[in-house]
Amino acid sequence: MKLDKVMAQRTDKTVYRDGDKVIKVFSAEKLKSDVLNEALNQARVEESGLKIPKICDVTRLDDGRWAIVMDYIEGKTLAELMEEDKANYDKYLEKFVDLQLGVHSKKVPLLNKLKDKMMRKISETDFSATVRYELNVRLESMPKHTKLCHGDFNPSNVIIAKNGEAYIIDWAHATQGNASADVARTYLLFCLAGKTEVAEKYLKLFCEKSDTAKQYVLKWLPIVAASQSVKGKPEEKEFLSKWVDVVEYE
Ligand SMILES: Nc1ncnc2c1ncn2[C@@H]1O[C@H](COP(=O)(O)OP(=O)(O)OP(=O)(O)O)[C@@H](O)[C@H]1O
Ligand SMILES: [Mg+2]
DSSP states (O other): OOOOEEEEEOSSEEEEEETTEEEEEEOTTSOHHHHHHHHHHHHHHHTTTOOOOOEEEEEEOTTSOEEEEEEOOOEEEHHHHHHHOGGGHHHHHHHHHHHHHHHHTOOOTTSOBHHHHHHHHHHHSOSOHHHHHHHHHHHHHSOOOOEEEOSSOOGGGEEEETTSOEEEOOOTTOEEEOHHHHHHHHHHHHHHTTOHHHHHHHHHHHHHHHTOOHHHHHTTHHHHHHHHHTTOOHHHHHHHHHHHHHHHHO
16 A cells, blocks of 8 residues: 555545555544544435445554545546636536435435434434523424435545546445435535625525425534534634524524
């Protein structure tokens, strides 16, 4: 295994390319259970028939770090294409929405439940007991579905291969549940990246294509924002608190 070609570097992981394989190496602090969960999610989603890179190996390097080995997909991410080819931005956004609808059309019954994950995240936040109670009441009231949800669906997690085929990567946060929560998460990710206009356009497009009421998606926002706040990014804290606080006043 050669670890010399870095494709992406994050605080908790480095992604390398080695020939026709990608090696995602996690930092020493990363819990083994999180790494194995990511690999298991990806293997399960693979079985749904969705186009995603196949897992080849889960291994431990000599220095003790865990790594996931998967197929390398040659191409560009939708994020790169959107940046490079602005004239076709709307076309890429439409493709992005169609791909997410494709994800939601799948069932992966062995995945963790979105609702359980949200409940756990709400309990881990530092919002007051009153706010946490309201968030849980809202979560309980949302319709229970079992659709495949990516959990971090954003344009950097879609690779368009040379032949035009799209592959969805990064299944660490995948669950089964209500697709509107997944849409609210994507909306929030655009907002957190400062792309408010894109967020609105995305939401409108998704709601039109799926015949979903915008209000229904937006009802998930305080819950999704609370779960995002657990990641503890200080620059996001104030922004997320504003989204969460609406539950207290409604
Ligand atoms: N199988 C793959 N084939 C080609 N490129 C890949 C592959 N996996 C990852 N990459 C590249 O590495 C980047 C980061 O990988 P990935 O999305 O899995 O991790 P991440 O974004 O750091 O995870 P998170 O979204 O949890 O922060 C991708 O945006 C993509 O450019
Ligand atoms: Mg990613």
